[in-house]
Amino acid sequence: xxxxxxxxxxxxxxxxxxxxxxxxxxxxxxxxxxxxxxxxxxxxxxxxxxxxxxxxxxxxxxxxxxxxxxxxxxxxxxxxxxxxxxxxxxxxxxxxxxxxxxxxxxxxxxxxxx
Amino acid sequence: xxxxxxxxxxxxxxxxxxxxxxxxxxxxxxxxxxxxxxxxxxxxxxxxxxxxxxxxxxxxxxxxxxxxxxxxxxxxxxxxxxxxxxxxxxxxxxxxxxxxxxxxxxxxxxxxxxx
Numbered sequence: 673x674x675x676x677x678x679x680x681x682x683x684x685x686x687x688x689x690x691x692x693x694x695x696x697x698x699x700x701x702x703x704x705x706x707x708x709x710x711x712x713x714x715x716x717x718x719x720x721x722x723x724x725x726x727x728x729x730x731x732x733x734x735x736x737x738x739x740x741x742x743x744x745x746x747x748x749x750x751x752x753x754x755x756x757x758x759x760x761x762x763x764x765x766x767x768x769x770x771x772x773x774x775x776x777x778x779x780x781x782x783x784x785x786x
Numbered sequence: 787x788x789x790x791x792x793x794x795x796x797x798x799x800x801x802x803x804x805x806x807x808x809x810x811x812x813x814x815x816x817x818x819x820x821x822x823x824x825x826x827x828x829x830x831x832x833x834x835x836x837x838x839x840x841x842x843x844x845x846x847x848x849x850x851x852x853x854x855x856x857x858x859x860x861x862x863x864x865x866x867x868x869x870x871x872x873x874x875x876x877x878x879x880x881x882x883x884x885x886x887x888x889x890x891x892x893x894x895x896x897x898x899x900x901x
Contacts, residue, residue, distance in 0.1 A: 704887055706889075708892075714894055715790075715877055715879075715892035715893050715894045715895050716829065716877070716879075716890075716892040717892070718889045718890065718891070721887070721889065723887045762828055762829075773831050773834065773842065774819075774829075774831065774890065775831065776821075776828035776829045776830070777828050778826070778827055778828050779828050
């Protein structure tokens with residue numbers, strides 16, 4: 673079975689500084705990896721995904737993530753954080769059942785201070 | 787429509803009552819998912835439809851929960867004899883197909899409160 677771990681419940685960063693939200697995965701075979709974001713009182717929104725190919729994936733709102741097979745990581749990054757980036761971030765792989773079950777953990781809360 | 791629409795946005799009911807939550811997916815999306823998100827938790831998978839059929843209902847917590855998608859578009863999540871523990875935000879998502887590579891588009895959710 674595939675699983676992910678987000679080791680930090682919360683990440684605090686000052687506006688303008690770079691941010692990293694960590695995700696490590698455990699999977700057999702080649703993983704599909706996704707990042708979704710949940711803004712307050714709103715549903716989840718897709719940020720980016722890794723399927724195959726280039727290890728550096730660029731997504732919405734200036735976010736990017738690097739797939740690192742040797743470290744089994746898929747950390748989310750942004751060079752310069754905005755206060756509006758404050759939200760709950762979920763890293764999620766699908767289960768290996770041929771469709772997209774997207775097993776979510778508890779996520780990482782990002783707080784960007786002005 | 788342009789996005790996934792869920793109604794009602796808020797539902798308050800009494801313990802023991804019956805509740806229906808509706809999801810209208812993006813037009814043409816064959817895959818539809820229901821998730822439940824409790825306070826402070828990530829979304830928990832409930833059920834997945836591909837077309838009209840429930841391809842995986844392994845996440846439904848018990849037989850009080852049931853979902854249908856009779857025409858392969860709109861879906862209704864039905865909860866019988868509601869309990870206080872059913873209080874949560876119920877999220878619906880749709881996708882363009884069954885591939886694990888497809889992106890899901892989520893609705894804003896239906897917040898259910900059972901008194």
